[in-house]
Amino acid sequence: MSEIAEVKLQDLNTQDFIEEKVRQISSLVGEAEAINALSGGVDSSAVTMLGHRALGSRLKTYFVNNGLMRENEPQEIVSLFKKLGVNVEIVDAQEEFFNALKSITDPEEKREAITQTFYKDVFGKLVKMSGAKYLLQGTILTDVDETVAGIKRQHNVFEQLGIDPQEAFGYKIIEPLVQLRKDGVRKVAQALGLPESMFRRMPFPGPALAARIIGEVTLEKIKTVRVATKIVEEELSSSGAFQYMAILHQDRVTGMRLGKRDFGLQIEVRCWDSVDARKAAPRRLPYDTLDRLANRVVTEVGGVVSVTYNITTKPPSTMEAI
Ligand code: XMP
Numbered sequence: 288m289s290e291i292a293e294v295k296l297q298d299l300n301t302q303d304f305i306e307e308k309v310r311q312i313s314s315l316v317g318e319a320e321a322i323n324a325l326s327g328g329v330d331s332s333a334v335t336m337l338g339h340r341a342l343g344s345r346l347k348t349y350f351v352n353n354g355l356m357r358e359n360e361p362q363e364i365v366s367l368f369k370k371l372g373v374n375v376e377i378v379d380a381q382e383e384f385f386n387a388l389k390s391i392t393d394p395e396e397k398r399e400a401i402t403q404t405f406y407k408d409v410f411g412k413l414v415k416m417s418g419a420k421y422l423l424q425g426t427i428l429t430d431v432d433e434t435v436a437g438i439k440r441q442h443n444v445f446e447q448l449g450i451d452p453q454e455a456f457g458y459k460i461i462e463p464l465v466q467l468r469k470d471g472v473r474k475v476a477q478a479l480g481l482p483e484s485m486f487r488r489m490p491f492p493g494p495a496l497a498a499r500i501i502g503e504v505t506l507e508k509i510k511t512v513r514v515a516t517k518i519v520e521e522e523l524s525s526s527g528a529f530q531y532m533a534i535l536h537q538d539r540v541t542g543m544r545l546g547k548r549d550f551g552l553q554i555e556v557r558c559w560d561s562v563d564a565r566k567a568a569p570r571r572l573p574y575d576t577l578d579r580l581a582n583r584v585v586t587e588v589g590g591v592v593s594v595t596y597n598i599t600t601k602p603p604s605t606m607e608a609i
Pocket of ligand 1: 399430439441442443490493494564604606607608
């Protein structure tokens with residue numbers, strides 16, 4: 288396992304970095320075809336732009352609709368990239384992901400099911416269809432660190448776990464951002480000409496809303512956490528915090544509605560201040576904001592009778608719930 292040479296923010300010259308990565312991608316891929324998955328996050332967006340600079344139309348970019356994304360996310364990302372001159376094809380893989388997640392409650396098993404479905408089933412098929420030899424992806428150093436340390440198995444880390452993607456999935460993986468952390472990626476994304484809404488975009492995990500459901504992931508639970516996520520994002524977008532989210536708990540609690548007992552759902556809200564996601568602290572949100580959030584969630588999200596705000600730091604918490 289080779290050691291990854293970190294490029295720290297203060298040492299990052301974005302133009303040199305971009306030139307070097309474009310050169311590396313071109314020489315590795317040669318005349319072959321490559322594909323990549325765009326999720327709309329800053330990492331995969333930066334990789335998409337680097338890949339298109341290096342390979343032009345020999346890079347095919349897909350948005351995998353796993354059914355676990357936020358409201359309207361697939362359409363919004365595709366139209367944004369269209370404006371940047373990059374054609375993105377949506378792949379409907381909702382059924383595959385929900386089937387793979389059926390009956391699984393353990394967090395790491397959920398992550399593994401998502402990883403296998405994404406890389407083996409969905410991408411395996413796309414690679415075969417397209418004849419591509421390479422997959423470009425936006426793994427960053429924090430993903431590798433946490434996976435190797437055994438804290439969380441990030442969906443996109445293989446080589447550092449001793450997994451050879453060529454053997455496991457039938458294609459090679461190129462990771463142009465693996466020496467950077469989130470702050471460095473944002474700088475590179477800006478230098479690549481991505482709009483501010485993208486290079487400042489809040490991080491969102493690969494396993495998407497499945498990372499925010501405790502217990503089994505079902506379509507119904509995804510719908511619930513999706514509505515709660517929309518409310519939390521609307522209410523906290525002006526906070527400037529690093530990341531904020533809604534989590535759907537498995538346990539129910541007794542509530543009351545219209546004078547009757549309602550054994551209902553619980554939503555937990557988290558809002559993090561962080562520089563690079565390695566450490567994080569909860570934002571001290573004004574009570575009025577929390578009040579508004581709670582009111583909206585119990586009014587607009589069906590079945591929810593309890594809203595809590597997490598006041599723990601990372602560590603010992605992690606940022607996502609699973
Ligand atoms: P944690 O929960 O490990 O999260 O404190 C740190 C940062 O990483 C994101 N995250 C993920 N990103 N695949 C990803 O691409 C994953 O499996 C994953 N798990 C967590 C999380 O949103 C936070 O920004």
